[in-house]
Amino acid sequence: MGETLAQKIIRAHLLHGDMTPGSEIALRIDQTLTQDATGTMAYLEFETMGIPRVKTELSVAYVDHNTLQSGFENADDHRYLRTVAEKHGIWFSRPGNGICHQVHLERFGKPGKTLIGSDSHTPTAGGIGMLAFGAGGMDVAVAMGGGAYYITMPRMFKVNLTGALRPYVTAKDISLELLRILSVKGGVGAIIEWGGPGIAELSVPERATITNMGTELGATTSVFPSDDVTRAFLAAEGREEDFVPLASDPDAQYDRVIDIDLSTLKPMIACPHSPDNVVPVETLAGTKVDQVCIGSCTNSSLFDMLKAAALLKGRTVAPGVSLSVSPGSKQVLTMLADCGALTDILSSGARLLECACGPCIGMGFSPNSGGVSLRTFNRNFLGRSGTKDAQVYLVSPETAVAAALTGMITDPQTLGPMPAVTLPERFRIDDSAMLPPAPADKADAVEVLRGPNIRPFPKSRPLPDELTAELVLKVGDNITTDHIMPAGAKILPYRSNIPKLSEFCFTVCDPSFPERAKAAGDGIIIGGSNYGQGSSREHAALVPMYLGIRCVVAKSFARIHAANLINAGILPLTFEDPKDYDMLQQGAKLRIDGIRAGMAAGRLTLTDTTTGFSCPVVCSLTERQQAILLAGGLLSYTKEHAL
Ligand code: MIC
Ligand code: SF4
Secondary structure, three states: OOOOHHHHHHHHHEEEOOOOOOOEEEEOOOEEEEOHHHHHHHHHHHHHOOOOOOOOOEEEEEOOOOOOOOOHHHHHHHHHHHHHHHHHOOEEEOOOOEOHHHHHHHHOOOOOOEEEEOOOOHHHHHHHOOEEEEOOHHHHHHHHOOOOEEEEOOEEEEEEEEOOOOOOOOHHHHHHHHHHHHOOOOOEOEEEEEEOHHHHHOOHHHHHHHHHHHHHHOEOEEEOOEOHHHHHHHHHOOOHHHOOOEOOOOOOOOOEEEEEEHHHOOOEEEOOOOOOOEEEHHHHOOOEOOEEEEOOOOOOOHHHHHHHHHHHOOOOOOOOOEEEEOOOEHHHHHHHHHHOHHHHHHHOOOEEOOOOOHHHHOOOOOOOOOOEEEEOOOOOOOOOOOOOOOEEEEOOHHHHHHHHHHOEOOOHHHHOOOOOOOOOOOOOOOOOOEEOOOOHHHHHHOOOOOOOOOOOOOOOOOOOOOEEEEEEEEOOOOOEHHHHOOOOOOOHHHOOOHHHHHHHOOOOOOOOHHHHHHHHOOEEEEOOOOEOEOOOOOHHHHHHHHOOEEEEEEOOEOHHHHHHHHHOOOEEEEEOOHHHHHHOOOOOEEEEOOHHHHHHHOEEEEEEOOOOOEEEEEOOOOHHHHHHHHHOOHHHHHHHOOO
8 A cells, every 4th residue: 555745754764653643653753943932941942951962963953933122131142042053963044034924944954854832833834745743842852852753644635736726825725724623632643645637736935834824733753745846945955955856646545535626715714713714805805904914834934924015015014903014034024125026015014023933922012902914924823923812813915914004804806906926936045044053172162142032951850659639720622821821021031030030920810820721739720622733832831830739631642742841850641531521510629549650551530639529531642651650751851871
């Protein structure tokens, strides 16, 4: 039987395990990336492993999230990242060089290679035929040290594209349509492969928009074949030698096939506060808009920016709208300047922001109170923009420009003929903002510089055999990591300072949580389904661990967050019968006995000692994961076991 493209890459990198869906596999990782908001922790973890140089083919430290420097904290982090990278054999992408996923695609992505990154949108590199996964910082640290990356072998989904997109209908609309069909849980446990005749028309950056948003489906990753389109992109980046052709076998088997006829698609929009809350743009036409943002790792390529510039040319942003444009990379920005498109953007009244994540993570440009913001981004979770009562919608660059010009949600198809946009055959190659690591024989002389914002990594405790703990928080379905550990300009600077960060934990849901959790000593959180969706931030596990959380019992977990909980030494359990969720009330005293034996048997009993209610809970952990928990987290485990 033939293999899918993802199965071929997995087989070529398989270190342990068998490729039966649902069983644990260990993969050799060729490349890693970090961004600054998760990177500081990842490198602190790497340092504690005592390995002098990374063992990957390539590791890169990007700075793109915490670029506002309203105090010393972010600048300290940048300096730490630059020096720790230089010492340990890691490339350093300076602030201003661009968003990690966009720059990685341009300069480093290679078809057929594996990549893990401490950012959930690392699957963006699937647009160039890489098998790329978002992971917690500790997993990235282990991979940098030459250790394997463990995942559950996914099922294989295929999205088969036929037909061709009509003007004003874009790659973003394909992603939104798939979110409408599958929901934010629809890709859980699966790799999504894209194929069919329709992909020939999609450039690598458009493919990357789609693989980027696969994260919002909960998918393990998403991947496109490597074909003539890939070769042309690599040639434009001056890296044609990195091209290898890759495709699934004609008789490859998929667990699910979804057909989308591109010619029937319309411009789509995701409504507040979830990326799967999708309807056609035309159904909301006329809704007043306060703010429009174009950029983010989803839609900040040269192609996206040129289209936006062509539509803005000679026109003026509506008086009530504030429009921001953040190109994805220095390459994109300088090419916009070279061809004059930047002038068209600025003349329209747009505000140019840095080549960074910016408004996507609430790092500036928060909407006005109750404001309606249309963004070309990938997430619109409650409060993520920095304005709690803002209404954030997700759209394509074309729909974003239409709203910026008219002041209301507008189907871009009403703007008249779409101006032609062509991409140059060669991109502008200037890697001056990408600093190489010190050569191995000079590394000893590099001093790693730390400021007062860089606090030591918090210590986790081995899991006890009997746990008595307070149910400190009960939350509902689809709790995101933005609920657990909010971000934004005020909080992100403390990503290297867990004690300070803990003051903000879960405050979106309950401002009293940090105080109550601390006072409770040991704590348990009860969650609904898809607990921990969204970001890869391990802080959403490290901070609860610091506040005394020992266990989370949920109806189901998002993949990266479940791994982060285990890495932090927190026991993730699921209800055998989801109805038992209703029987537990916040404040109850809970007990779990015989944890060691129960983990091995896959089943434990949770008892509410306040009411006497008890219920079975499922503990589906591999032996390795059990050992990590018993050791008190992945760092303690790696100290006991060779990588
Ligand atoms: C996000 O988009 O939520 C982030 C910010 O990029 C996160 C990483 C982080 O929290 O630092 C992610 O997607 O993993
Ligand atoms: Fe940055 Fe937003 Fe992309 Fe996360 S989703 S990497 S915050 S641009």
